[in-house]
Amino acid sequence: MIRMRPGRVVEVAEQRPGVSEVLVDVEGRVERAVNYDLVTGPVGVGDRVVLNTAAVALGLGTGGVHFVMVNLERLEWDGPEAGHIMKLRYTPFQVQVLAVEEEASPHADRLRDCAGLDGLPVVAGSLHSMLGPFAAAVGELAPELRVVYLMTDGGALPLAFSRLVGQLKEAGLVHATVTCGHAFGGDFEAINVYSGLLAAREAGGADVILAAMGPGIVGTAQAFGFTGIEQGEIINAAGVLGGVPIAIPRISFADPRERHRGVSHHTLTALGRVALARALVALPRLDDAEAQAYLEAQLAAAGVSARHQVVVADGGPALTGLKRHGLNVTTMGRDRHTTPEFFLACGAAARLAVDVRRSRLKGPHQS
Structure with missing residues (x-):
């Protein structure tokens, strides 16, 4: 169900709001990976990371890149404060958001x-x-x-x-x-x-x-x-x-x-x-x-x-x-x-x- 491999960031190729695209040395090859900055924290050159490599191994299309699961240089990370609604519920990556339906929402x-x-x-x-x-x-x-x-x-x-x-x-x-x-x-x-x-x-x-x-x-x-x-x-x-x-x-x-x-x-x-x-x-x-x-x-x-x-x-x-x-x-x-x-x-x-x-x-x- 999941394929995890260690890697090291060798280049930060592109940064957009909330996401960094990096090149990682993984299994002896340099390949693309995506890091969600608000989920796993910022990433930099030299960082040791754990990657989900399943999509590349399967040869998938749009999602055919590695994804950073953990940055071993940043084991403690507090993302932006939000509300009380969880998305990706009951997974290790569940994220809290302020939903528009919550009483705390201005909407x-x-x-x-x-x-x-x-x-x-x-x-x-x-x-x-x-x-x-x-x-x-x-x-x-x-x-x-x-x-x-x-x-x-x-x-x-x-x-x-x-x-x-x-x-x-x-x-x-x-x-x-x-x-x-x-x-x-x-x-x-x-x-x-x-x-x-x-x-x-x-x-x-x-x-x-x-x-x-x-x-x-x-x-x-x-x-x-x-x-x-x-x-x-x-x-x-x-x-x-x-x-x-x-x-x-x-x-x-x-x-x-x-x-x-x-x-x-x-x-x-x-x-x-x-x-x-x-x-x-x-x-x-x-x-x-x-x-x-x-x-x-x-x-x-x-x-x-x-x-x-x-x-x-x-x-x-x-x-x-x-x-x-x-x-x-x-x-x-x-x-x-x-x-x-x-x-x-x-x-x-x-x-x-x-x-x-x-x-x-x-x-x-x-x-």
Whole structure:
């Protein structure tokens, strides 16, 4: 279940808020490792560390680096004082946070009095990489709107692991972050996706919420064996709270795996079998009429078109926004030139979200 090895830090390669990327001498090789500064304390050249090396040994993708478990030069470490809610509960790495729901939180009273989302657009994604093109598109279409990112615990748990979030905040495209479930490190901490959505509105001042996991989806070839299935659960939560759920379909014609060709089986399962609340499904307008028809046929065959309201929209602002801000976002190793339809789907969802916020488009239950 876990693979631990001793190592020594030979270089601090990069530092971002809450995280240091280092090179370590481990098992006779120099390899990359990640240190979460607020969890295991600062790290420096020469420090002896204990590493979790399982991901590298397994040859994993996004999470395929070593992680510092203990800095042997810093056996006593007190992180920042926080509240009384634990995340990563009942593990050696449980971290205390001040959750927005706690009485000690300055936002507790507002959340207690908040009955729901009152028609706020909630965009549900299934991959972390959707955040970049979505936020860039909103920035192109309506730069005055505040985008709040709600990070779930379907992928990486520390928000600090995401380079993308830092880049988007620096560019002014994401204005606040909320981490819910066992995810931690956002501007605001929430216990679950429901209170996380409310926190995005009440504490984060959201005009638009994008809810999706952090980097590193867990997936298999099984219909229900992937963490992106939470997309359906996010839609349900948004519906329960009176938001307008908007789904970003995962689309690619560049993925060689048949189950991910066109609309991914992940999307078809999440929207066709899990999402009970009726949502707007953003389908990008493609130049290729045959490809467009293929996507629409997939949604119809999976029951998505009957269960939800599919809206075809121009997703081009995602591409122009990413280019304008110099953001080189990739998904499964492919960029906007290799698989533009993925990015256009995010842009189409942004257009729907902006139209809902500006009352130019009604939600699927509104008349």
